[in-house]
Amino acid sequence: MVRVGLHVAAEKWLSGYIDSFRDEKGALHPLMEVKRTHGLRVRDNASMIASGLGWSGELLECGLTAALLHDTGRFPQFSRWGTYYDGASQDHGDLGEKTLRELFPAVDAASAGRWEDILLAVRLHNKKELPKEISPSALPLVRIVRDSDKLDVFRLVRTHVEENRINDLLPRIAPAGGYSEALVREVASERRGSYNNVHSLSDFLLVQLSWVFDLNFAPSFHMLRKEGVLSWMERILPPEETVNGFIRSVLRHAELMESA
Ligand SMILES: [Fe+2]
Known part of the structure; x- marks a missing residue:
């Protein structure tokens, strides 16, 4: 079993990790703030989709955790390269997985398999093509993160267009x-x-x-x-x-x- 409250632990960890990118006055770069709130909304989207699908227990916990952590790579990406363009920096799904492997506290041995599924959902969330072989335990997580992410980007783009500031989001x-x-x-x-x-x-x-x-x-x-x-x-x-x-x-x- 995944330990109870993995999603709560992940939220606490992510918040602390994002805090490490704040300046001495406690401010986060506005473009990092966009990603911070995006992660929370993607988790909320996952919660709505999961409820429509009747998910509960371990599956729900892992789906919410993967959705919340999916853009972890955005923070080191922006900090290091000053851009969200993967082509000019590094693939942020891969970078998110790497960051979580290095910095997220070790999960207990019994949860290791599910944690790997979550890491895979983080890595694959932004890939144009998915690999043919994804394990049946990881597939629903991969899918819910990709749907939840897209739904929020649809919303973000629309808001930015309506407020005449699309170039804040898509400078190029x-x-x-x-x-x-x-x-x-x-x-x-x-x-x-x-x-x-x-x-x-x-x-x-x-x-x-x-x-x-x-x-x-x-x-x-x-x-x-x-x-x-x-x-x-x-x-x-x-x-x-x-x-x-x-x-x-x-x-x-x-x-x-x-x-x-
Ligand atoms: Fe992303």
Whole structure:
């Protein structure tokens, strides 16, 4: 059994770890503060999804712990490189796993297997492709972290766009402008887009829309609809025939999966 309260212990540890990045006045860099609150909201999303799925006991405890710790790597990443771009620094999922292995207090031997599952969910939370072989005990954790993370990023991006400060979150994109042709072709044929082809906010939103095909659990689709994320995107994306077809397929998929 995982020791009772692993999730509570993880929250305490993470809070102390983040404190180590505060300046002498106790202030955290605003971009690290974004990641601190993101981690808490991702945990809360996981809690809602888990409740929709009827998870309890050890599975629930591990799901919440993995969600809470998923972005641990962001803190050493920003501290060392001053950026959240993995390409210009290090993969933050890998860095999170490494940091937890080095700094998180040892878990008892009986919990070691579940702890490994949590570390795997942290490492894989940001990977475009998942490995074919993931153990049945780790798979639900990997999935709930990826869904919970995406749901909060949908929310974050929308808030930043509505408040006209998207460049605080995504400094490298143009807030206005149409789609990049390569990206439109990519999403139309592969149902997913790569960041290399993202130049404008419209491009970024298209890539975000493609994440919908990656969501795993019916309660995640339910939350997405309840928050009006997809209808908001549909409203603000510039109309273009190829893209309209893609948007329709995303909406259809979300509707089907919610009732699956
Ligand atoms: Fe992340």
